[in-house]
Amino acid sequence: DIVMTQSPDSLAVSLGERATFNCKSSQSILSSSNNENYLAWYQQKPGQPPKLLIYRASTRESGVPDRFSGSGSGTDFTLTISSLQAEDVAVYYCQQYYLIPVTFGPGTKVDIK
Amino acid sequence: QLQLQESGPGQVKPSETLSLTCTVSGASISTGPYRWGWIRQPPGKGLEWIAAIYYTGDTAYNPSLKSRVTISADMSRNQFSLKLTSLTAADTAVYYCARLHRHGSAWYTVDPWGQGTLVTVSS
Numbered sequence: 720d721i722v723m724t725q726s727p728d729s730l731a732v733s734l735g736e737r738a739t740f741n742c743k744s745s746q747s748i749l750s751s752s753n754n755e756n757y758l759a760w761y762q763q764k765p766g767q768p769p770k771l772l773i774y775r776a777s778t779r780e781s782g783v784p785d786r787f788s789g790s791g792s793g794t795d796f797t798l799t800i801s802s803l804q805a806e807d808v809a810v811y812y813c814q815q816y817y818l819i820p821v822t823f824g825p826g827t828k829v830d831i832k
Numbered sequence: 833q834l835q836l837q838e839s840g841p842g843q844v845k846p847s848e849t850l851s852l853t854c855t856v857s858g859a860s861i862s863t864g865p866y867r868w869g870w871i872r873q874p875p876g877k878g879l880e881w882i883a884a885i886y887y888t889g890d891t892a893y894n895p896s897l898k899s900r901v902t903i904s905a906d907m908s909r910n911q912f913s914l915k916l917t918s919l920t921a922a923d924t925a926v927y928y929c930a931r932l933h934r935h936g937s938a939w940y941t942v943d944p945w946g947q948g949t950l951v952t953v954s955s
Contacts, residue, residue: 720896750938757938768928768945769879774935780943812879816939820894823879 721745721815723824731832738800740827742813747793750817757817760789760798763826764809772811773798805831834858836929836946843952850916850951854929855909862887862907867932867940870903870914872925873948880925884932884940885912919953926950 722745732738748757756776761769771780773789776796786801800807810826840852854868861868869884883903884892891903897916905912916923926948932940 752937755935755938757935759941761942768930768948769942770945771941771943774941814879814941816935816941819892819939820896821881821939823881825878 720820721748721818721822723813723815723822725811725813725824725827727827728825729828729830731830732800732803733832734805735802736832738803738807738829740798740811740829742791742796742798742824744794744796744815744817748815748817749793756792756796757815758789758791758796759814759816760787761812761814761823762807762809763812764806769812800829803829803831834931834944836931836944838927838929838946838949840927840949840951842950843954844919845955846920846953848919850914850919850923850953852914852927852929852949852951853911854913854946855911856931857910859931861905861910861912865934867892867934868905868912869930869932869940869942871928871930871942871945873928874922874925875950881940881942882916882927883914921953924951924953 724743758776760773763769777789812826813824835857867884870882885903900917902915928945928948930942930945
């Protein structure tokens with residue numbers, strides 16, 4: 720299985736400031752045939768199911784605010800919230816869908832400082 | 833608007849079989865291109881994909897659970913179901929049903945998710 724790791728485990732950021740966190744896969748999830756990275760990001764607010772934010776490492780799902788952006792390639796990926804809002808308090812998970820079984824990282828918890 | 837709702841017992845005894853059903857409204861599970869599946873989340877922990885099914889009958893399972901899991905669909909009721917046998921305390925989790933989007937030759941992103949149902953394995 721591809722193992723996904725995330726860092727940090729948690730972070731606290733002031734409202735309006737930038738939040739950046741990382742995801743690493745145990746092997747490359749970049750397709751050589753189409754140059755796509757099969758990496759998604761999810762947001763899980765307390766008491767709610769996860770919600771898909773980004774796929775293909777950097778493509779925002781419809782309706783996701785543009786303060787969320789994804790980057791990276793191969794094995795190293797980053798999710799950035801450019802200006803943290805109160806409603807962004809959540810756990811963020813990365814997921815690879817390059818190989819079965821699809822696997823998720825352990826999550827990064829984001830709080831307000 | 834697509835909605836998924838899990839139903840099943842909240843508590844099951846060790847060694848017994850868990851049966852969960854997901855009722856889908858706002859979309860038909862008997863046409864493509866989406867798959868339908870199950871993911872679980874132990875309390876306070878991360879996410880584990882369990883299984884997926886396509887309207888053609890094609891299924892896919894997490895190898896770590898494959899020997900104990902069966903996914904099936906009832907197209908007439910627009911429902912799909914999960915059976916998990918030989919339960920232990922390690923199977924205690926919130927179980928989510930969800931729509932899965934297969935990306936070409938790659939596999940699944942997951943959206944949307946049901947609200948989830950907590951299953952506790954305890955005697």
